Amino acid sequence: MWFKEHKKQILIGVIAVLAIAAALAVGIFIGRGKQETPNPTTDTEAVTDTATEEPDTESDADVSQYNVEIFTSGSWDSNGSVGATYNVRFSNTSDADVSAWYIEVEVPEGSTVADSWGCTTEVKGKTLTITAVDWGAAVAKGQTIEVGFNMTTPTAITPSISALYVDGKKQDGSAAATTEEASTEEIEPEERPEPESGTPLENHGALQVEGTQLVDASGAPYQLKGVSTHGLAWFPEYVNKDAFQTIRDDWGGNVIRLAMYTDESGGYCSGGDKEQLKALIDTGVNAATELGMYVIIDWHILHDTDPKINQGEAEKFFAEMSAKYANYDNVLYEICNEPNGGATWDGSIKPYAETIIPIIRKNDKDAIIIVGTPTWSQDVDIVADNPITGQENIMYTVHFYAATHTDNIRNKVTYALDKGLPIFVSEFSLCDASGNGANDLNQAEKWFDLINSNNLSYCSWSLSNKAETSALIQSGCSKTSGWEESELSETGKWIRNQIRGN
Numbered sequence: 001m002w003f004k005e006h007k008k009q010i011l012i013g014v015i016a017v018l019a020i021a022a023a024l025a026v027g028i029f030i031g032r033g034k035q036e037t038p039n040p041t042t043d044t045e046a047v048t049d050t051a052t053e054e055p056d057t058e059s060d061a062d063v064s065q066y067n068v069e070i071f072t073s074g075s076w077d078s079n080g081s082v083g084a085t086y087n088v089r090f091s092n093t094s095d096a097d098v099s100a101w102y103i104e105v106e107v108p109e110g111s112t113v114a115d116s117w118g119c120t121t122e123v124k125g126k127t128l129t130i131t132a133v134d135w136g137a138a139v140a141k142g143q144t145i146e147v148g149f150n151m152t153t154p155t156a157i158t159p160s161i162s163a164l165y166v167d168g169k170k171q172d173g174s175a176a177a178t179t180e181e182a183s184t185e186e187i188e189p190e191e192r193p194e195p196e197s198g199t200p201l202e203n204h205g206a207l208q209v210e211g212t213q214l215v216d217a218s219g220a221p222y223q224l225k226g227v228s229t230h231g232l233a234w235f236p237e238y239v240n241k242d243a244f245q246t247i248r249d250d251w252g253g254n255v256i257r258l259a260m261y262t263d264e265s266g267g268y269c270s271g272g273d274k275e276q277l278k279a280l281i282d283t284g285v286n287a288a289t290e291l292g293m294y295v296i297i298d299w300h301i302l303h304d305t306d307p308k309i310n311q312g313e314a315e316k317f318f319a320e321m322s323a324k325y326a327n328y329d330n331v332l333y334e335i336c337n338e339p340n341g342g343a344t345w346d347g348s349i350k351p352y353a354e355t356i357i358p359i360i361r362k363n364d365k366d367a368i369i370i371v372g373t374p375t376w377s378q379d380v381d382i383v384a385d386n387p388i389t390g391q392e393n394i395m396y397t398v399h400f401y402a403a404t405h406t407d408n409i410r411n412k413v414t415y416a417l418d419k420g421l422p423i424f425v426s427e428f429s430l431c432d433a434s435g436n437g438a439n440d441l442n443q444a445e446k447w448f449d450l451i452n453s454n455n456l457s458y459c460s461w462s463l464s465n466k467a468e469t470s471a472l473i474q475s476g477c478s479k480t481s482g483w484e485e486s487e488l489s490e491t492g493k494w495i496r497n498q499i500r501g502n
């Protein structure tokens with residue numbers, strides 16, 4: 001493919017725009033290692049030596065091993081200088097546990113750190129070294145850890161990571177570039193689809209599950225195709241009727257997923273404004289309903305790893321949502337986005353689902369309920385061996401990020417479908433699991449062969465203009481609806497084609 005052949009040029013292009021990436025509020029550093037099987041979370045093989053980086057070749061399956069980002073979570077005036085809280089999030093997406101790591105960040109001379117947690121800090125000239133200690137130092141495979149510190153700088157800064165060392169070895173890293181600058185591949189637009197006469201909801205009514213298949217009110221197989229919002233608290237401006245109408249009429253989509261984080265900053269269970277978040281859901285549900293589109297209310301667990309952690313809140317939330325939308329045939333419930341960490345199917349997720357489902361069913365007897373699966377919604381094979389019984393209209397999620405998740409997750413999907421498990425791809429993108437990095441369009445095509453040959457429903461992450469590859473809108477575009485071709489990111493163009501074309 002052109003993209004593969006020109007990978008080096010693209011990488012050079014990516015490097016050329018680091019100056020632009022430096023303007024981002026979040027500095028991300030991807031530690032790269034040589035590893036053939038790019039699934040960060042389920043492989044059991046030992047990691048190859050991440051220090052010996054070989055030149056890129058076409059067949060080289062380089063993947064991100066660690067994703068480290070630094071971001072500020074509040075700043076204040078400090079006698080003419082700028083005080084701020086900085087958080088460093090380290091995600092170990094490699095197949096081996098990490099026992100020590102540190103990063104270097106460039107800071108203005110004269111910067112001073114007042115206090116820190118999970119790390120120690122040292123400023124030498126313009127280099128700030130942040131070394132993880134105590135609970136911050138050991139990061140098991142698949143785990144994410146956040147450390148932080150308060151620092152005063154003579155002027156406001158946008159921190160970015162210049163070096164990452166893991167277990168004594170320097171990682172060859174690349175800061176993430178914004179989508180539009182990194183994009184060099186020409187994606188020819190598919191023709192805009194002929195609009196259906198009548199809305200999706202008018203034509204297809206209340207959906208049901210039959211075997212592995214989503215079917216419409218008349219029993220005919222039906223595929224939901226659409227987009228997920230980013231976190232509602234972070235990109236509320238995309239929850240509007242015109243945006244959804246663009247997805248319906250220009251893209252040919254019929255579903256919107258409303259992603260409400262539970263435990264990230266501003267999350268429903270982590271200090272977010274509950275009433276405001278529910279008002280956004282209501283705006284989204286009503287906009288979708290007026291347009292005759294389907295809409296998923298997503299309890300977006302992620303940082304909180306195990307759905308049991310916020311189960312009490314989830315029980316109240318879904319009782320309230322299902323009572324409010326009991327008569328809406330177009331509302332679907334997704335009860336736990338991506339269980340991860342120690343959350344097992346038998347021990348946590350299944351019992352959680354078996355508690356939440358009856359709460360929804362009390363109000364809404366037949367809505368589709370989508371259940372997350374272990375390991376960031378990848379292990380549908382485990383679920384297929386022990387699905388929830390005695391319930392109708394239940395589906396299970398598989399999520400993929402094409403540059404990270406490949407054959408072995410597709411094999412899990414095939415296995416699960418063969419065993420009769422109904423699967424919904426409620427979130428995916430074309431880049432790596434961080435939501436950033438280069439797209440792998442080859443792998444994305446393989447995924448879509450599987451999706452379309454099995455008529456699986458899907459929502460693409462994310463309807464936002466965040467400066468990350470998975471955002472569907474160019475980061476320089478502030479329009480919140482009615483996007484032109486040129487205002488879509490590479491991901492946005494490719495996804496629109498998919499939705500338009502099938």
Ligand code: IDC
Nearest residue numbers: 264302337338376401427433434435466468
């Ligand atoms: C990412 C967003 C990113 C945000 C981060 C917060 O793209 O902007 O800072 O969450 O933790 C998922 C999650 C989804 C992630 C996405 C990309 O469901 O919330 O969004 N991803 O990392 N699973 C696999 C990938």
